[in-house]
Amino acid sequence: MADNVVWHHHPVDRDVRAAQKGQQPAVVWFTGLSASGKSTLAGALEQILIDQGYHTYLLDGDNVRHGLCGDLGFSDADRKENIRRVGEVAKLMADAGLIVMAAFISPFRADRQIVRDIMPPGQFIEVFVDTPLDICRERDPKGLYARAERGEIKQFTGIDSPYEPPLAAEVHLPAGEISIAAGVNRLLQHLHQQGLLKAGYRLVDLESVA
Template identity: 75%
Template sequence: MSSNIVWHSHPVDQGARAEQKRQRPLVIWFTGLSASGKSTIAGALEQILTGQGYHTYLLDGDNVRHGLCRDLGFSDKDRQENIRRVGEVARLMADAGLITLAAFISPFRADRRLVREIMPEEQFVEVFVDADLSVCRGRDPKGLYAKADRGEIKQFTGIDSPYEVPQKPEVHIRAGEVPVAEAVNQLLDYLHRSGVLQAGYQPVALEA
């Protein structure tokens, strides 16, 4: 066995992983009604960040409801456990040094607070993607509101299950009024001002 490198035991920790990626780990938590634009805005932000060299991951219903949380339904208790698990995974992703975007309706204040509480204060940003129910209904890209109105989906947030509006989100996006590009720039501006992103970023124009 050759011996080119001498190794001493010092486990790789969040600091080392973040330094390697030259970024500050973070969980950016998007909450809002179905069809408010959470995933679209999160996806657009992720694309911009990745294009600028940041290391990201986007957690949303698509990658957890069929896997990690496939045993869970939409009762209050199951929604709570869903958000708890996603919050724990977001924490692990941030521990891996990543800028982690999580886009979930996450209707209950207590559940969102639990996620905030497991994160270091400077590593959690709550983003309220705020669009009126009427706007979301009008969009209804998956026909879910129509189904809920016909009673084919029960416990649908905004219809027969409550959405508890964030009281002090770090970022409040009026997603019924501003286009995706403006929402992304609002986020980039916040991340820049709060020191998460390095100086010299460029505002972006988006064509969706």
């Protein structure tokens, strides 16, 4: 960074924005293999939070590669830069007072740790969507595993590129064993326990979300 670049402090800060919205900001970071259910869970959680009056935003791995990270490939270096950019955006959104859901494979522990380190203590919540590779292969909604196994896609996580599971995620969801609704309820309970949801928050009906 150039020596002449300095941080400018403004009177409206993170606390003011959070107070305006009546909530505590946070980044809820979903990590797991492709087709593990990260985006589905993140989207379901966001919908429930919106329905209960919270201010949110969902950052999705595929979506950001259409714009913000459209110039990046899938080498280890590009994956690292992808997560760095997304982490900075998520931090800015949390600084605006939002509860941010981020759904990214984010295969490397060190990269996820970088995002954790730029967030205030307690405001980065790592969610490990733990779905076995065999189940992800069976789901394969985009046909990516089949293409990777045919050699049409290189450096595909779980096939010819590694995934490093979290060692101590705040929330561990065995997504191959529980329903979406049950997973969302675990997340809601954790957010409440961390003081991020008000006492009047509501769990979802287990029959309401498939």
